[in-house]
Amino acid sequence: MANLIVAGAAGRMGRMLIGLIAQDPAHKLTAAIEAKGIPALGKDAGEVAGLGPLGVKITDDYASVARPDTVTLDFTNAASSLEHLAIAAETGAAIVIGSTGFTPQMESRARQLAPKTRTIIAPNMSVGVNVLLKIAAEVAAILSDFDAEVVEIHHRTKVDAPSGTALALGRAIAGARNLDFAANAVFGREGITGVRPHEKIAVLALRAGDAVGDHTVLFGGQGERLELTHRTQSRESLARGALRAASWLEGQKPGLYTMRDVLGF
Numbered sequence: 001m002a003n004l005i006v007a008g009a010a011g012r013m014g015r016m017l018i019g020l021i022a023q024d025p026a027h028k029l030t031a032a033i034e035a036k037g038i039p040a041l042g043k044d045a046g047e048v049a050g051l052g053p054l055g056v057k058i059t060d061d062y063a064s065v066a067r068p069d070t071v072t073l074d075f076t077n078a079a080s081s082l083e084h085l086a087i088a089a090e091t092g093a094a095i096v097i098g099s100t101g102f103t104p105q106m107e108s109r110a111r112q113l114a115p116k117t118r119t120i121i122a123p124n125m126s127v128g129v130n131v132l133l134k135i136a137a138e139v140a141a142i143l144s145d146f147d148a149e150v151v152e153i154h155h156r157t158k159v160d161a162p163s164g165t166a167l168a169l170g171r172a173i174a175g176a177r178n179l180d181f182a183a184n185a186v187f188g189r190e191g192i193t194g195v196r197p198h199e200k201i202a203v204l205a206l207r208a209g210d211a212v213g214d215h216t217v218l219f220g221g222q223g224e225r226l227e228l229t230h231r232t233q234s235r236e237s238l239a240r241g242a243l244r245a246a247s248w249l250e251g252q253k254p255g256l257y258t259m260r261d262v263l264g265f
Contacts, residue, residue, distance in 0.1 A: 002250050004243075005031040005065055005072040005093075007084055009058050010040035010048050013075040013098075016239045018049040027243065031065035032058045033072075035080065068092035071118075071246040075238075077159075078102045082110060089116035094252075096245045097121045098238065100164030114256035118249050122259040123164025125241030129215065130259045132230045133172050136217045139226065140176040146219040146226070147198060148173045153206040153214045161205035162187065165215055170203045173217070 004021055008014040009032035021027045032045035038060075046054030059065065066072065066087050071094040074081045081099040088095040100123050102110065110121060124130070140148055150173075152166040174181035179199055186202040213232040218225065232238070241259065248262045 001025070002027050002247055003030040003067075003070045004028065004246060005033060005062075005070050006045070007033040007062070007072055007074040007080070008076040009045050010034050010038055011075070013235055013239060015049040016235055017073055017075075017242065018045050018054070019051060020236070020239055020243060022046065022049075022051055022054060024243070026247065029054060029056050030070055032056050033062050033065070033084075034058050034060055035076075036060045063087050063091065066091040066093035068094075070094065071096060071250055073098075073242050073246060075099060075242070078106055082106055082113075085110060085113050085119065088119070089113045092117055094118035094246075094249050095120075096125075096242055096249060098123075098125050098242055101160035102164075111256065115254060117254050118252050118257075119255070120245050120249055120257045120259065120262065122245070123168045124213075124238065125245060125259060126230070126232060126237045127241055127244075127259075127263065128230050128237065129165055129232075130241075130263055132215065132217070132228060133168060134260070134265060136169055136228060137172040137176040139217075139219060139228065140173040143219050143221065143226065144177060145198075146221040147196060148201050149218045149220070150201070150203045151206070151216045151218065152204070153208060153211045155210045155212065156207050158207060161207065162203045163205065163213065163215070165213070166203050166205065169215060169217055170201050173201055 006017050021029045040048045040058050044053045045056045075098045078101040081097045150166050150169045152163045171181045186200050216229040218227050245262045
């Protein structure tokens with residue numbers, strides 16, 4: 001049985017994770033974390049999730065519950081996740097991070113901390129999205145003369161753009177073509193832009209309504225176009241992927257892993 005800690009327990013993903021954990025005898029909720037000042041602090045995590053009492057109170061003291069025999073599920077935000085990663089590295093707790101919006105400096109710090117414990121950092125825990133990442137790279141190499149673009153849409157309350165998944169797709173395409181993504185990424189177009197350079201990879205973000213998250217990779221050639229699309233219909237796909245990652249991570253050696261490691265490809 002995996003001993004799980006849910007960070008961001010009062011948020012949408014946190015409540016969903018708690019609900020799935022409560023239904024699965026292979027997992028046990030041992031602690032629930034929230035930021036200081038959140039009204040849910042001190043309340044039962046099960047009641048906050050709409051399940052009834054589970055006997056786990058929500059706390060803001062992650063260091064007091066992080067242990068080597070626990071796996072933390074963290075879908076909070078980049079700054080909070082980095083703080084939790086530092087504590088996990090110090091205590092030996094395993095941690096699965098699904099937060100996005102990391103700056104280059106944050107990413108560098110995360111890469112330093114992650115190998116000190118068992119860590120998975122993935123912009124998207126969905127099994128389907130990770131298959132899309134693999135396929136997009138393969139197609140990018142096969143259709144090397146096609147232009148490549150990435151378009152994503154998320155709900156209006158998402159605070160970072162483009163999504164971490166869209167950026168990961170852009171990097172996968174660039175890697176398959178031996179390109180420097182940072183030097184060739186385009187995040188918007190306006191005015192007289194001129195002819196599109198072939199090596200450029202646009203990553204365009206749309207924000208509207210309550211869209212959970214759709215990602216389309218478009219490969220455009222002469223007289224034809226190939227589009228690969230993944231649509232997230234519910235956050236449950238992310239939550240179930242995170243639980244799968246936690247079960248896998250529990251038995252691993254210290255290191256930084258991805259969902260591709262979890263899925264075995």
